Amino acid sequence: MMDFDLNLLRVLVSLDETRNVTRAAQQLGMSQSGFSTALNRLRLQFEDTLFVRTSKGMEPTPRAREMVGTARAVLGQVRTGILADPQFDPATTQTEFRLVMADVAEIVFLPRLIRHLAVHAPHASVRCFPLPSSQLEAAMEAGEADLAMGYFPDLSKQVFFHQRLYMHTFACVMRADHPFAQTRLSLKDFESLDHALVSSPARSTDLVDRFIERKGIHRHVVLRTPHYMSLAAVIAESELVATVPLAAGMSVARSGAIRLVRPPFDPPRFAVQQHWHRLYRHDTRNQWLRAQVSQLFNEQSDEWRAVEQSMYGGETIRRRAAPSRISSPGGQRPAQRRSVGANKV
Structure with missing residues (x-):
């Protein structure tokens, strides 16, 4: 039989x-x-x-x-x-969305995302955690993480889809009443200052550190810390300066104790992306989450863009920006996606 x-x-x-x-x-x-x-x-x-x-x-x-x-x-x-088409109902789901991101990305993504989910998926929860590159691919393949959000240049292009949300850059932060806070930093000033570095899982930190090193710019590093939040407390009470992602700098500067300062060079720009494993490309739960992220975070809703333009000039930003699209494993463009609804994506 x-x-x-x-x-x-x-x-x-x-x-x-x-x-x-x-x-x-x-x-x-x-x-x-x-x-x-x-x-x-x-x-x-x-x-x-x-x-x-x-x-x-x-x-x-x-x-x-x-x-x-x-x-x-x-x-x-x-x-x-x-x-039957698989269904996902955000209004009733009690799922836990698992997001891999560094603490600097949490500052950027979580406030807006949590507010959005409270309305559209009120019974869902979110768990965020950082993972080193050596563990990230295995965790996403196993479904232990739904999305990686931020800057993850090491994720395999053979098994992951990548969607750029927006481009981002860096700025310096220092105490609001720092002797150099009201002046435009020269390269000589920058090299004369004491610096703090964040050594976190965020690969954007490596990006700016390598950039400064390639430029032959010297930094006298007094502090290395794995946390952006502790960095803010130290900067507010010391003479130190730090070069951080613009969003992180703006976040800590809101208190008024820290000032955002343009570095004496045009820092690198990098793509802030969401990444997902090809195994979950057609999973309706994962599709819905991705749609919410791309709706909330994109070039049009980039709340840091105006500050970046005023700091570095809009023409430089336009010249270096790349068109946003989804990159598929192997470098091929994926099939056209269906429109996003409440239950289908």
Whole structure:
């Protein structure tokens, strides 16, 4: 029975419903001869006539009556569990969205994302955690993390999709009443100051550090810390200066104790992206989450863009920006996505 054709179950159920070979064939979109052939296959396989012509129509034998109930249940499971489009209802889901991001990315993403989810997925929760590159790919493949958000240049282009949200850059932060806070920093000033560095899982930190090193710019590093929040407290109470992502700098500068300062060079820009494993490309839960992220964070909603333009000049930003698109594994563009709704993406 291992080679049984499950399509024959449809023949069995349809004939039981109609009790007429012609109508059953029409119901299944088959020719009458094709339907009769399929019915004969069933009879031979089970060594039972299954349906007998009577004055009331094609009546099932006792064996057929036993089979029909099971056949309906099997076909129902196929329709709901295999053929039906998977559904995700954000309004009722109690899922936990698992996001990999560094603490600097949490400053950028979480406030707006949590407010949005409170309205559109009120029973869902969010768990954020950093992961080193050596563990990130395995965690996302296993479904332990839904998205990686931020700057992750090491993620394999063979198994991950990448969507750029917006471009970003860096700025310096120092105490608001720092002796250099009201002046434009020269390269000589920059090199004369004591510096603090953040050594976090955020790869953007490596990006600016390598840039400064390649430029041959010297920094006298007094402090290395893994946390941006502790950095803010230190900067506010010391003579130190730090070069940080612009969003992080703006966040700590809101208190008024820290001032955002243009460095004496045009810092590198980098793509802030969301990344997901190809295994979950068509998962409706993951699709919905990605759609919310791209809706909330994009070039049009980039709240740091105006400050970047005033600090470095709009022409430089336009010249170095790249068009936003989704990059697929292997470098090929993915098939066009369906429109995003509440339950389908």
